[in-house]
Amino acid sequence: MSFIIANHLTRQYDLSDPWIVRMLTSNKRKQLTAVDDVSFSIDKGTTYALVGESGSGKSTIAKMVVGLLAPSAGAITFDGKMINDETISKADRQRLRRRIQMVFQSPYASLNPRWAVGDILKEPIRAFGLFDSRADQDKRVNELLDQVGLSARDANKYPHEFSGGQRQRISIARALSSQPDVIICDEPTSALDVSVQAQVLNLLKTLQKEFSLTYLFISHDLAVVSTMANKIGVLNEGKLVEEAVPSQLFAKPENPYTKMLIDAVPDFGKV
Amino acid sequence: MSGNAMIRRFLKSDFFYDFTHAPIAVVSFVVIMVIVTCAIFAGFIAPTNPFDPSSLELMNGFTPPMQPNAFTGDVFLMGADDQGRDLFSAILYGLRISLFVGVMAVILAMVLGILLGLTAGYVGGWLDNLIMRFADIQMTFPSILIAMLIHGVARGILPPELRYEMSITVLIVAIGLSEWVPFARTVRGSTMVEKEKEYVAAAQLIGLNRWQIMVRHILPNVLSPVLVIATITFALAIIAEATLSFLGVGAPRTEPSLGTLIRIGQDFLFSGEWWILLFPALTLLALALAVNLFGDWLRDKLNPRLK
Ligand SMILES: Nc1ncnc2c1ncn2[C@@H]1O[C@H](COP(=O)(O)OP(=O)(O)OP(=O)(O)O)[C@@H](O)[C@H]1O
Ligand SMILES: [Mg+2]
Numbered sequence: 001m002s003f004i005i006a007n008h009l010t011r012q013y014d015l016s017d018p019w020i021v022r023m024l025t026s027n028k029r030k031q032l033t034a035v036d037d038v039s040f041s042i043d044k045g046t047t048y049a050l051v052g053e054s055g056s057g058k059s060t061i062a063k064m065v066v067g068l069l070a071p072s073a074g075a076i077t078f079d080g081k082m083i084n085d086e087t088i089s090k091a092d093r094q095r096l097r098r099r100i101q102m103v104f105q106s107p108y109a110s111l112n113p114r115w116a117v118g119d120i121l122k123e124p125i126r127a128f129g130l131f132d133s134r135a136d137q138d139k140r141v142n143e144l145l146d147q148v149g150l151s152a153r154d155a156n157k158y159p160h161e162f163s164g165g166q167r168q169r170i171s172i173a174r175a176l177s178s179q180p181d182v183i184i185c186d187e188p189t190s191a192l193d194v195s196v197q198a199q200v201l202n203l204l205k206t207l208q209k210e211f212s213l214t215y216l217f218i219s220h221d222l223a224v225v226s227t228m229a230n231k232i233g234v235l236n237e238g239k240l241v242e243e244a245v246p247s248q249l250f251a252k253p254e255n256p257y258t259k260m261l262i263d264a265v266p267d268f269g270k271v
Numbered sequence: 272m273s274g275n276a277m278i279r280r281f282l283k284s285d286f287f288y289d290f291t292h293a294p295i296a297v298v299s300f301v302v303i304m305v306i307v308t309c310a311i312f313a314g315f316i317a318p319t320n321p322f323d324p325s326s327l328e329l330m331n332g333f334t335p336p337m338q339p340n341a342f343t344g345d346v347f348l349m350g351a352d353d354q355g356r357d358l359f360s361a362i363l364y365g366l367r368i369s370l371f372v373g374v375m376a377v378i379l380a381m382v383l384g385i386l387l388g389l390t391a392g393y394v395g396g397w398l399d400n401l402i403m404r405f406a407d408i409q410m411t412f413p414s415i416l417i418a419m420l421i422h423g424v425a426r427g428i429l430p431p432e433l434r435y436e437m438s439i440t441v442l443i444v445a446i447g448l449s450e451w452v453p454f455a456r457t458v459r460g461s462t463m464v465e466k467e468k469e470y471v472a473a474a475q476l477i478g479l480n481r482w483q484i485m486v487r488h489i490l491p492n493v494l495s496p497v498l499v500i501a502t503i504t505f506a507l508a509i510i511a512e513a514t515l516s517f518l519g520v521g522a523p524r525t526e527p528s529l530g531t532l533i534r535i536g537q538d539f540l541f542s543g544e545w546w547i548l549l550f551p552a553l554t555l556l557a558l559a560l561a562v563n564l565f566g567d568w569l570r571d572k573l574n575p576r577l578k
Contacts, residue, residue, distance in 0.1 A: 063472075066476055067476075068472055068475060068476065093478070094478050097476060097477060097478050098477075101476065102472075102473070102476055104469040104472065104473065105469070106468075106469055109468040109469045109470065110468075110469035110470055110472075110473060111470055112470040112488055112491075112492070113492065114491040114492055115491075123474070123477065124477045127477040127478055127479060128477065174473065178477065
């Protein structure tokens with residue numbers, strides 16, 4: 001059963017000059033179609049990977065799925081409900097937010113440098129009203145830190161006291177803190193060393209099994225994607241050009257763009 | 272973190288090391304501390320209370336510094352003014368008013384500037400345009416002119432019996448409103464940088480509203496340049512206060528600030544009573560210079576980009 005369905009998703013960015021400049025120069029409006037009629041679906045408990053070069057529209061799709069950005073056209077259905085519906089009540093919208101969380105690319109910009117780790121993890125717990133007493137919240141923070149391989153003592157530290165890999169673990173713990181069903185991972189390891197990458201990817205896999213999470217996993221790195229995904233979608237200039245399970249995609253890529261991406265990975269057979 | 276641990280960490284920090292190795296910073300900081308301490312403890316340090324008319328002895332008028340008065344035999348460290356008021360005491364009490372007006376005006380300008388800058392930077396669009404164009408227009412006028420304008424409006428609105436009581440408040444509002452723009456511009460710039468960072472997206476994801484994101488997340492990250500601007504604005508505010516009082520639209524004669532004292536002193540400069548002008552003017556100069564130099568050092572230290 002499809003848990004998340006993206007239907008003809010399209011997103012345009014307005015790159016026009018200000019209207020007064022357009023009037024004077026008689027330039028036309030300029031629209032950039034960052035995501036162009038993209039449809040895919042993700043089954044519950046599986047990982048769907050989106051691959052593509054920089055600028056292919058991966059982050060734009062991620063932002064639309066979590067609700068940070070409205071689609072110009074098309075819709076997203078989550079667990080049978082349309083989530084880009086303007087008529088959703090505030091309470092329902094908040095319930096939806098709790099179930100779809102995100103892990104970001106930058107280990108540096110994704111954690112507020114002025115907040116202690118414990119407070120960062122407690123914020124979603126409070127925003128969604130998950131645990132009322134302070135003691136329960138503290139207990140939950142310790143549990144989360146433990147789940148991502150950090151220690152309870154780390155709750156009092158600040159983000160700058162951690163390495164990049166550890167920060168991504170904190171980011172993952174924050175996403176977990178609202179007990180979501182879906183986590184969107186937008187290049188969660190692309191800023192990390194290769195050895196650290198593997199650890200974080202393994203953590204994501206372990207957590208997926210433990211909490212039967214559904215992932216939308218975004219990457220430009222086919223090697224990373226091959227170890228994570230149940231299904232892969234290849235994005236090129238905003239269009240979904242090919243979709244297949246990993247073994248099939250690597251063995252018999254149909255689209256020339258996909259072939260090019262695979263050929264660009266050195267020693268891919270060894271991975 | 273306990274207070275002790277924080278102090279220990281501060282003493283070991285680069286910031287403190289650089290401070291102790293910058294003579295200008297140390298000297299100006301000491302000057303500021305001495306002046307502020309004298310002002311706060313004016314009640315204990317000053318030999319007389321210059322605001323109490325019954326303590327004044329008119330016979331002491333125009334006594335030069337360190338010379339016994341011909342009639343009463345009283346000696347004044349910095350001389351006495353036309354009313355026989357001890358100038359040293361008057362300066363200490365005057366400093367109090369000047370510093371109070373300066374601090375309150377900076378707080379007002381800071382709160383206003385942070386609020387408007389944060390809103391303009393985060394909300395953007397027409398609101399940003401409105402706030403920043405208003406700031407641009409205000410910046411084309413010298414702030415002292417704006418302060419005088421606000422002062423004039425306040426005088427027009429306030430009933431006459433309140434005018435005198437409210438003169439200090441009006442002074443604070445006038446200076447505060449004339450100095451908010453640098454705060455707003457800096458905060459707006461940093462806000463526009465911060466709001467693109469992913470921790471803000473993470474806060475949006477859990478459904479926080481604009482205010483919660485601005486105040487809880489962005490504000491703590493845009494405050495460090497504010498400290499620098501506050502120091503420099505403080506020096507400007509003290510000078511603005513003195514200027515307004517000198518022009519006769521500030522602190523009243525009966526509760527003189529440094530500026531009022533300078534104005535009084537100016538009347539007697541050409542008749543030979545130089546000390547009535549000189550000592551308040553030197554105090555103002557020392558204070559403004561020290562705050563400015565310290566502010567400059569702080570700016571270079573904390574945020575080289577602000578140059
Ligand atoms: N806010 C925006 N305004 C205008 N154009 C934008 C905006 N955000 C993204 N774009 C453009 O949309 C296209 C897709 O951007 P997107 O960030 O989705 O790419 P991406 O696949 O995530 O790339 P990367 O791997 O570099 O993160 C790019 O051409 C980008 O320049
Ligand atoms: Mg991206």
